[in-house]
Structure formats: structure tokens, C-alpha cells
Amino acid sequence: MLTIIHEESQDKFIVVENVPTQKGARTLALDSKTHNVFVVTAQFGPRPAPTADNPHPRPPIVPDSFVVLVVGQ
Numbered sequence: 001m002l003t004i005i006h007e008e009s010q011d012k013f014i015v016v017e018n019v020p021t022q023k024g025a026r027t028l029a030l031d032s033k034t035h036n037v038f039v040v041t042a043q044f045g046p047r048p049a050p051t052a053d054n055p056h057p058r059p060p061i062v063p064d065s066f067v068v069l070v071v072g073q
Helices: none
Strands: 002-009 012-019 028-030 037-041 067-071
Touching: none
Parallel strands: none
Antiparallel strands: 002 012, 028 037, 037 067
């Protein structure tokens, strides 16, 4: 979920909108001229079983599934 917030004053912020995104979409960039937000993600495979060396393994990225999501008005 991408939460769009507007700064009304130095001490007041309001939530404008909550935009659903794809699973794993966290890193983003903002184009300050167009106000478009670019969010990157990919599809993920099944999470591997935990091991003693890696008790919290991350799921692998599915090859060729990288995408850039563009959120704009």
C-alpha cells in the first residue's frame, strides 16, 4: 500500500489516498515536476525452509518478473 500524504502546514499532515500496489513494492522515487511516483517490485517464489544459518530466508525473485509501477494523478 502506498499512502499519499499532503502537508497542510508545518505541523499538519492529512492522508489524501491509500493506493494499492503489488506485493514487495517498497522502494520508490518521486518525480517532483510531475508528482509521479515510481515503485519497483517483482514476483516472488516460495519461501525456502529456515536453516540454522538462515532462520528467516527471503523468497527468491522470479526471473524476468521485475516491474516499475507508475502512480500518478
